[in-house]
Amino acid sequence: MPDSLKILFTHADIEQVIQRLARSIRQDFGQEEIVFVCVLKGSFIFTADLVRAVANPSVVDFIRISSYRNGMTHGNVAITKDLETDIQGKNVVIVEDIIDSGITLTSLRNMLLTRKPKALKICALIDKRARREVQIEGDYVGFSIDKGFVVGYGIDYAEKYRNLRDIFVVEEGE
Template sequence: MAIETYISQEKIESRIKELARQIDQDFGGEEVVVVGVLNGAFIFVADLIRQMKSPVYFDFIGASSYKGTESTGKITITKDIKVDIKGKNVVLVEDIVDTGLTISELNVLLKEREPKSIKLATLLHKPAKTAHPVSIDYLGFEIEDKFVIGYGLDFDGRYRELPYIGIYNG
């Protein structure tokens, strides 16, 4: 199967450097707890924190709302964070916001833990699918309503390793 490149590796790398600079500027040298949403955000988190100058502590939270290419309409927490975020600056990092369900539910869950601040970084946003509006503080790219893979995004666990974002035409 040929996979059409949608966003190149070079564009992703350049945008991540810009996002890291923006995060560093916003937090002014204070420690940032980066919470990546598994599994899709792991590559984005790794590349983002390597570009940041702020002191970083990172952890991952696992949440799932997809089966194949469709949202199930509910989320399941598959792994919780271990770090206590009370009184800390948190950046929640997601691979893609489409319906907004997962990120809105995670936002509520994390706010209950009383962080000093919580901001959202997402590599991709698909506004045409948004049913649960969320405030995105750090956005990589706004995309059309296409099913995308690569750079951590998958189709049933495959294609995460691609260094670019491609369009899945299964």
């Protein structure tokens, strides 16, 4: 259980970042339709706000993936809830809450590329480059942070704190 939460990004900060990301996405895709792939559960609030800000014709679909490690493998990724939308020949934007190690997101990107989208981009609310274990970059990134465990705005700690409007860093007690 977190000892305390310290505000990292206010809701106003988040709204400004979403407008910037939406402008970049519109610039890249014009008025073309976009399939937004919301990576559950952490990015559901971010996805809803982003899709409204982009305002292109769009389809929103959801995917849930789990990753786990065992003694001999670096990381295994499994889809636990797949897309219902056929993305072949379509513009696709993966919407992720945090790019952390990059292992899960790299696997997801590679899985989706096999479905032959017209374009595949990654939009992340937060990028934690210091924790990267594989080389992957977001095409659209909201905030960059070095370290810290964050909650709020859809991001959880043990399924709690998703409902907070701001993003907080968890501070552990001395």
